[in-house]
Amino acid sequence: MRLFSCLLLCSALACGASLAEDAPATLAPLVNVGxxxxxxxxxxxxxxxxxxxxxxxxxxxxxxxxxxxxxxxxPGARLYAGLRDGSVHLWPGATGKEELRDYVLESRNVxxxxxxxxxxxxxxxxxxxxDDLAGRGVIVISGYTYWKPYSDxxxxxxxxxxxxxxSSHSAALEMLQRQxxxxxxxxxxxxxxxxxxxxxxxxxxxxxxxxxxxxxxxxNAPDAEVLRDAxxxxxxxLQAAGEDLSLD
Numbered sequence: 001m002r003l004f005s006c007l008l009l010c011s012a013l014a015c016g017a018s019l020a021e022d023a024p025a026t027l028a029p030l031v032n033v034g035x036x037x038x039x040x041x042x043x044x045x046x047x048x049x050x051x052x053x054x055x056x057x058x059x060x061x062x063x064x065x066x067x068x069x070x071x072x073x074x075p076g077a078r079l080y081a082g083l084r085d086g087s088v089h090l091w092p093g094a095t096g097k098e099e100l101r102d103y104v105l106e107s108r109n110v111x112x113x114x115x116x117x118x119x120x121x122x123x124x125x126x127x128x129x130x131d132d133l134a135g136r137g138v139i140v141i142s143g144y145t146y147w148k149p150y151s152d153x154x155x156x157x158x159x160x161x162x163x164x165x166x167s168s169h170s171a172a173l174e175m176l177q178r179q180x181x182x183x184x185x186x187x188x189x190x191x192x193x194x195x196x197x198x199x200x201x202x203x204x205x206x207x208x209x210x211x212x213x214x215x216x217x218x219x220n221a222p223d224a225e226v227l228r229d230a231x232x233x234x235x236x237x238l239q240a241a242g243e244d245l246s247l248d
Contacts, residue, residue: 032072034091037073040053041189055071076145090216092215095216107216109232116146116186116209119184119186119191120203121203139176140166141166141168146185164180
């Protein structure tokens with residue numbers, strides 16, 4: 001009987017320890033993280049799971065700061081709408097998005113930088129922008145949005161740009177090579193990854209803009225400033241401990 005009582009007590013203690021270990025994760029505030037397809041930084045794999053260096057870093061920061069993350073891939077327009085209304089709490093993205101200016105907070109720490117470029121074929125000269133876009137076909141990625149003035153160029157009646165949309169960076173490069181568009185407006189990192197996967201030679205391009213990546217937090221997220229500050233402190237603690245926080 002005494003042995004049975006001891007076993008029962010040990011079992012109860014073990015169960016209590018297990019619950020105590022699980023409790024922080026269970027009770028940690030949930031952060032809705034939005035992202036769009038931007039490989040290799042953020043993308044959805046073949047099994048529907050969120051992947052990429054950017055999302056891996058966000059997981060580390062959330063864990064360090066005492067939060068849980070729920071990740072969801074969204075087209076650009078829906079992502080920005082979610083940041084405005086607070087259904088998306090956090091986006092690891094670029095600063096300076098005009099339509100988000102009054103709706104978001106930005107981290108003080110920079111996650112990385114990336115370039116927006118205008119690609120052209122080897123058999124065509126570098127364009128003079130925006131004049132050389134007039135009456136020409138520009139390939140863009142469906143679901144992406146672009147910063148001003150480049151978004152304005154695409155819809156300027158005076159330029160009369162013909163927009164060709166496709167769903168992937170690989171398809172966009174193939175369209176450019178097959179002359180199904182004169183130029184490709186896209187971000188350099190995912191284009192380079194797609195180019196290597198296709199076995200293509202380097203594609204000439206004109207760099208239009210260098211963008212800064214930070215944590216973008218909806219002002220309508222629960223305790224938005226607390227979340228922003230906690231993630232900044234988490235980043236700085238990991239950095240001070242010598243952790244590699246680069247996205248390369």
